[in-house]
Amino acid sequence: xxxxxxxxxxxxxxxxxxxxxxxxxxxxxxxxxxxxxxxxxxxxxxxxxxxxxxxxxxxxxxxxxxxxxxxxxxxxxxxxxxxxxxxxxxxxxxxxxxxxxxxxxxxxxx
Amino acid sequence: xxxxxxxxxxxxxxxxxxxxxxxxxxxxxxxxxxxxxxxxxxxxxxxxxxxxxxxxxxxxxxxxxxxxxxxxxxxxxxxxxxxxxxxxxxxxxxxxxxxxxxxxxxxxxxxxxxx
Numbered sequence: 041x042x043x044x045x046x047x048x049x050x051x052x053x054x055x056x057x058x059x060x061x062x063x064x065x066x067x068x069x070x071x072x073x074x075x076x077x078x079x080x081x082x083x084x085x086x087x088x089x090x091x092x093x094x095x096x097x098x099x100x101x102x103x104x105x106x107x108x109x110x111x112x113x114x115x116x117x118x119x120x121x122x123x124x125x126x127x128x129x130x131x132x133x134x135x136x137x138x139x140x141x142x143x144x145x146x147x148x149x150x
Numbered sequence: 151x152x153x154x155x156x157x158x159x160x161x162x163x164x165x166x167x168x169x170x171x172x173x174x175x176x177x178x179x180x181x182x183x184x185x186x187x188x189x190x191x192x193x194x195x196x197x198x199x200x201x202x203x204x205x206x207x208x209x210x211x212x213x214x215x216x217x218x219x220x221x222x223x224x225x226x227x228x229x230x231x232x233x234x235x236x237x238x239x240x241x242x243x244x245x246x247x248x249x250x251x252x253x254x255x256x257x258x259x260x261x262x263x264x265x
Contacts, residue, residue, distance in 0.1 A: 074253065083240055083259040084193065089184030128192055137206070138254055 043067065044131050046141035056150050059116040063129030063142050066110070072132035073105055073112045077119045078143070084128055088114065112137045153177050154257035156241050156245060162263045165231060171260045173224040173241030183225040183254065184216060185240040193240055193256075200246065231264045238262075 045064045053059045061075075072091055075080055076084035088103040090096045090112065096103045102115040112131075129141040163169045165178045173182065181196050186192035197204035199218040207216075213235075215227040224241055238259045243254040 072252070076256075083238070083256045086253060086255060091252050132252070137195055137216075138193075142192055 042141075043139040044129055044135075044141040046129050046144050050145040050147060052147045052149055053119050055121060056131050057105040057119050059119050059123065059130070059146050059148070061116075061127050061146070063112045063114075063141055064110055065112070065131045065139075067131070067133065068110060070110075070131045070133065073103070073147045074130040074132070074138070075101075075103060075112075075114045076130060077123075078126040078128060081097075087127070107138060116146070119146075121148045121150055124148045152261075154241055154243055154255055156239075156257040156260050159258065160261045160263075162265060163228065163231065164265055165233070167231075168227070168229045170228065171226040171239055171241075171262070173226075173257055174222055174245055175241075175243045175255075175257075177224055177243065177255075178245075179243035179255075180221060180246045181244045181252070182218065183240075183242040183244075184214075184224070184226050185242060185256075187238045187259075188260060197226075228262070232263075233264045237264045 062101050074089045075087045077087050078084045090103040090105045093105050100117045104113045124147050126143040126145050128143045130138045157172045183194040183198050187193040195208050196210045196214045202218045213230045217225040240259045242254045242256040244254045
């Protein structure tokens with residue numbers, strides 16, 4: 041089992057809809073969880089971080105964490121064409137190592 | 151805009167060249183990182199410096215040599231690279247090592263092509 045899994049293929053959503061991205065992780069002791077957005081040819085940009093169970097909202101983005109299920113998700117409300125990017129889920133391991141999922145490509149269709 | 155600055159943005163080097171990638175941050179962060187990212191893959195950790203000391207080397211070949219001259223600067227010295235080392239090299243920093251409250255921020259990256 042991979043340490044961080046993002047299994048969904050490319051996600052196409054109409055403009056204005058909700059994009060939902062999921063991520064599971066294998067290390068039950070993981071404490072910190074991050075979502076990065078990466079545009080093609082650019083570096084990863086932090087979108088959200090979450091440490092506690094439940095929801096965390098920041099503008100159009102909501103991160104959800106369920107440690108019992110070892111599951112973290114990202115919702116993008118009112119999706120815009122500028123949200124088209126690859127979204128990387130990352131989980132903090134010991135000594136500050138970040139384990140990344142392979143990423144999910146999101147395409148927002150105008 | 152990222153507060154982690156990397157130079158050069160693009161570098162083309164031959165397999166016998168010696169070159170360096172540079173990274174600078176002025177956020178007072180005490181942990182700095184080098185990651186390597188190939189196309190359509192997630193970033194892979196190479197090195198971690200904590201309080202200017204190398205704390206993690208992820209079994210990186212010796213043709214990559216990191217250096218942390220002070221708390222704001224991080225270099226990656228390159229020598230005798232192979233074409234398969236062509237990738238985006240990302241510098242990152244965080245307040246310190248540890249689990250909580252240490253969000254890692256990435257620079258814009260240096261695109262390296264080895265010919």
